[in-house]
Amino acid sequence: MIAPDRSFPNGSPVCDYWLSRCEGFVVRAGHRTLGVVETVGRQPGLGRADTIVLRRQRRRMRSIPAEDVLAVVPARKILLARRHHQAGPALRHGYETAAPVVVDVAHRTAAAIMAMTRWLVSTLRREVPRLVRFLLAEIHDRNQHHGAEPGIGRAHRRANDYDYGLNTRAR
Numbered sequence: 001m002i003a004p005d006r007s008f009p010n011g012s013p014v015c016d017y018w019l020s021r022c023e024g025f026v027v028r029a030g031h032r033t034l035g036v037v038e039t040v041g042r043q044p045g046l047g048r049a050d051t052i053v054l055r056r057q058r059r060r061m062r063s064i065p066a067e068d069v070l071a072v073v074p075a076r077k078i079l080l081a082r083r084h085h086q087a088g089p090a091l092r093h094g095y096e097t098a099a100p101v102v103v104d105v106a107h108r109t110a111a112a113i114m115a116m117t118r119w120l121v122s123t124l125r126r127e128v129p130r131l132v133r134f135l136l137a138e139i140h141d142r143n144q145h146h147g148a149e150p151g152i153g154r155a156h157r158r159a160n161d162y163d164y165g166l167n168t169r170a171r
Helices: 013-019 087-092 100-144
Strands: 026-029 032-042 049-055 061-065 069-073 078-081
Touching: 013 049, 013 069, 032 061
Parallel strands: 026 078
Antiparallel strands: 026 032, 032 049, 049 061, 069 078
């Protein structure tokens, strides 16, 4: 008879025994249920469990290595597996908990953006007043010469003398 809550850690002979015969066991990782054991893949010659194939919701299959099993609770038909931390939950708490490589890339990108912004501001600060002076001089020059040459300004234009049919007395 087995004690109801007795668990056997991975690496013990009892855990190896139950891992090779755990079809139908529920696999849990932390508070999540990963699935139910469908089949067990065994190492050739030894008979020890190598991979565990899980049946998940909607008949999806997933396999986990036997090394990811932390313990077996045979009386409750439960396998306790290692939690796999993906990038999603780690980034949810802030960039400090992400991988150091991601943090390094983020810092380098921010530094490059700041350097480019400083360059753009200094260039605009230097060039905008010169361009404004040039534009004002061009506008002043066009206003001064509007009557001297027909091609500059509005001296070459005539007022429209179209008859839009508004004068009904002439008919």
